[in-house]
Amino acid sequence: MQLDIPTLLVIATANLFIVSIALLTMVGSQASAATRCAQLGVVALVLGGVASIAAGYAWAPVLAPLAVALFGLCQWLLHRALGSWLGHRSRPDKYRKRPIRRSPQDWLDYRWCARCLLVLLVAAPLGYVLGFASPDFQLGWSHLCLAAMLLLVARATLFPLRHVGRAWRWWLCACLVGTAGLMLVRAVVGIWGSEAAQQSINLTMAVTLNLGTIVSVVALLAAWRDEAKARLHNLAMTDGLTGLLNRRGWMERAEGMFANAQRYQQPLTLMMLDLDHFKRINDTHGHEVGDKALKLFARLLRESRRTGDLVGRLGGEEFCIVLANTHRSASIGFDQRLRAMLQEVGEKELGFHMNFSAGVAVLRDGDGTLAGLLARADTALYSAKHEGRGRMVQSDGGLGQTVI
Known part of the structure; x- marks a missing residue:
């Protein structure tokens, strides 16, 4: 044809x-x-x-x-x-x-x-x-x-x-x-x-x-x-409420940052953040305001971070950030900057003051896994909450040094 x-x-x-x-x-x-x-x-x-x-x-x-x-x-x-x-x-x-x-x-x-x-x-x-x-x-x-x-x-x-x-x-x-x-x-x-x-x-x-x-x-x-x-x-990989990485997405990318820091012997700082008395916010103002507080805190975290820093919401009111190529002292500046922004914006947008506790762990030569670094930051965070909240504690081999 x-x-x-x-x-x-x-x-x-x-x-x-x-x-x-x-x-x-x-x-x-x-x-x-x-x-x-x-x-x-x-x-x-x-x-x-x-x-x-x-x-x-x-x-x-x-x-x-x-x-x-x-x-x-x-x-x-x-x-x-x-x-x-x-x-x-x-x-x-x-x-x-x-x-x-x-x-x-x-x-x-x-x-x-x-x-x-x-x-x-x-x-x-x-x-x-x-x-x-x-x-x-x-x-x-x-x-x-x-x-x-x-x-x-x-x-x-x-x-x-x-x-x-x-x-x-x-x-x-x-x-x-x-x-x-x-x-x-x-x-x-x-x-x-x-x-x-x-x-x-x-x-x-x-x-x-x-x-x-x-x-x-x-x-x-x-x-x-x-x-x-x-x-x-x-x-x-994304938290639906805040738009940040969820635990799975954050862990996946943080593992790569941890491996690179070890391979090239670069400094690395991990911070765990927890909103203070978040249950009280939900009970007093309602869950809708609680969700608004979480979204506000996530937004301020994004605005405070540098390019290359990794922010995620691990669950509930607990957040985590990896400060890439950063020594211990940089976490203090980040903490102070975030608290100042939260104090300024929180009262204006939420109608009440909101604060957080923080635990910090710095990568050491003996750290073999990200889980170990995360556990030290979590221990420091527990110390910050136990000592009265609204502060940051830096981990140093299991002992914490409080930073106001």
Whole structure:
């Protein structure tokens, strides 16, 4: 059976239509913004294919530039989805004290590519309309702009800021780069090639679109799966009330910090914090106010920490922080700074004064596990509570030195 080019294009558009319906139904209503962008991108590609096919029969001056605009919109939406999936569009941490170090690959960074895509999104259909007197110009201009957009989107699959699957990124990148190359060849052959060469490249383009559709959709589904897995992992590692790491998430990351400190012989300080008389707050003001107090304390902990410090809620009113590359004296400054902030903000936002007890343990040569360091900090915290609360006790081989 021999298929002509229009039939292959109709098949590709029909496949995309079915895929767009499947994506909308499988993902459901709880999809993230990145997944929604990918879904809308597929829909834009379907509508562009319909407009392109219809332009061959009627209303070509309107439908042809509309198809170009929809194809460009698809690339822009896919670029936004990739930016979210790979971490390029993540909001900066408002608690970060120092700027993020850029990688060497940022000579062509995501935001610069996004600006170029917006320019091309407008320029591609506009140039197509303005070049109505020259079909060769329309063909060359539209294909050049769309090929450039495909290459910019392909760039977004490289050098991710998040740890995501490599296989689907490389397959998607190969599809985008291959399609861009074919579009450039089609533009050259369409302007200067023979009729036989044009038929050959058009047939190759139609077959490639059908194959690329399948591979690209599989890649998008794999990206959605990675996103869902990461979201579930974050939910498992994060405390739902305060947004801090829970015990499991904190222990997992603290083990790595402990191992690095031992390996490179760097100082490390661990502080355990416990809100004083928290049960009394719940009994007197209610559990809603108690939850508000916990969220306030967690917020102040984030604002007081440095970049690299690890904060978590171990359970109830007990929190823990690892001060990276820090000696014993730094814990005193952190404790005083946190108490001052809590005294200033607590009365204003809660309507009553709130304080905490703290136990500190510093990494020593004899510490073999994080559990041992945590046990010494817990012993110091117990001493702080036993001696009247509202103070910090530093552990020193089981003996505590009280710091007011």
